[in-house]
Amino acid sequence: MQAEPRPKKLLDQVRDAVRLKHYSYRTEQTYVQWIRRFILFHNKRHPQEMGVPEIEAFLTHLAVQEHVAASTQNQALSALLFLYRHVLQLPLDERIDAIRAKSSRKLPTVLTSEEVRAVIQHMSGVHRLIVQLLYGSGLRLREAMQLRIKDLDFPQSQIVVRDAKGQESRLTMLPNSVQMPLKEHLQQVKHTHQQDLNLGYGAVTLPFALARKYPNANRQWVWQFVFPASTRCKDPRSGAIVRFHLHESGLQKAVKRAVRQAGIQKRVGCHTFRHSFATHLLENGYDIRTIQELLGHKDVKTTMIYTHVLNRGGRGVRSPLDR
The missing domain is CATH 1.10.150.130 (Tyrosine recombinase, N-terminal domain)
Structure with missing residues (x-):
């Protein structure tokens, strides 16, 4: 039995x-x-x-x-x-009335255009390319790492950011200045992918249930990551040998090193370039709704924080000392 x-x-x-x-x-x-x-x-x-x-x-x-x-x-x-x-299928009917942690409203760190250029000049290779996209397209770090070949639209100079925060997709620009180095990078990625295929590998993880719906899609070129990892590894969910995207920690370390070399005395992380993207667009006269769509914010109030960090002093008010 x-x-x-x-x-x-x-x-x-x-x-x-x-x-x-x-x-x-x-x-x-x-x-x-x-x-x-x-x-x-x-x-x-x-x-x-x-x-x-x-x-x-x-x-x-x-x-x-x-x-x-x-x-x-x-x-x-x-x-x-x-x-x-x-x-557990046990809905909690009572109100949860715990002591709540105090939320703080911090203004984001923003670099000037000159500071952004200085940081980028102290970077090289694929890390430089990713930072250019963080600043030039307003991507979150995770969004940049998860980009796939099919998400890049060179003819229309745009990037499709799929399944971003909140499981929503959006369009943003693909800067002209980064297109040529990005195409050269993709040639190297394609060469690596072909080598993987020749060895019987070449698969990537697919979102949702696409792996079952399209059994061979995970080896197709269009589904490969734009910034693949240097080594193959085991997928923790399926157990298959795949090539993931680069890990965020490598870029984070490269950014810290470049900021230090550029002599910038600000607390700068990868997300700083997205903050700088939004603030510089506001400075250039673009309306807040357009910037909201490019950033993928659900509520315009989230985007409005960048109006407080424009390079005009406290709240855009002119100091009486400067009269």
């Missing part, structure tokens, strides 16, 4: 539910991490035995003892709500 299969562990059920919703692998990792921390915080009690009071205690602990940022606390709350709604 065949034994009944053992029920899946809770965290494996979470992974299955996340994949069913077509969330990214990064979201999957984040949710699993927060749910694990929640269980350990309550001495390994099963979440089915717990509810709103235990969630409130955990979120309050994050704010009071661990002093996490408001966005971090919200991330933990989202993971726990997902667990109860989509995995």
Whole structure:
């Protein structure tokens, strides 16, 4: 008599539910991490035995003892709500009334055009190319890394940013000045891809369920990453040997090094170039709605923050000392 299969562990059920919703692998990792921390915080009690009071205690602990940022606390709350709604099928009817982490409103760091050029001049190779796209197209770091060949439209000088933040797509510009070096880079990428195919590899991960719908698409040129990793690795979800895109950490280190070499005394990260993109467009007279669409912001209020960091002093007011 065949034994009944053992029920899946809770965290494996979470992974299955996340994949069913077509969330990214990064979201999957984040949710699993927060749910694990929640269980350990309550001495390994099963979440089915717990509810709103235990969630409130955990979120309050994050704010009071661990002093996490408001966005971090919200991330933990989202993971726990997902667990109860989509995995345990136990909707939480009561209001979650935890002590909330204090949210801070920080103005983004913005570089001048001269500072952007100085940083780029101290970079080379593929990292220089990516930074040019972050600034020239207003891409988020993750969006640039996940670009595929089919997303680049050279004839119309535009980039299709697919499944960006909030699972929405948008169009942005492909700067003319970067098109030639980008085409030369793609020739090298195509050569590497052909070598992979000759060795029996050449696959990439595909979004959602496209791998099942189009079994051979993962080896086609148009689906390859624009900025592929230097080595092949195992896909953590399917177990297949694939070539992922470059890891963000390499670019982050290259940017820090270039900023230091350029002698810029500002706290600069990869996202700074996106902030600078938006601010410089405003300075050049483009309207806020156009910039909102290029950035992919749902609410124009998010875009409005760049009106406060224009290079005109505090809130654009002229100092009486300068009369």
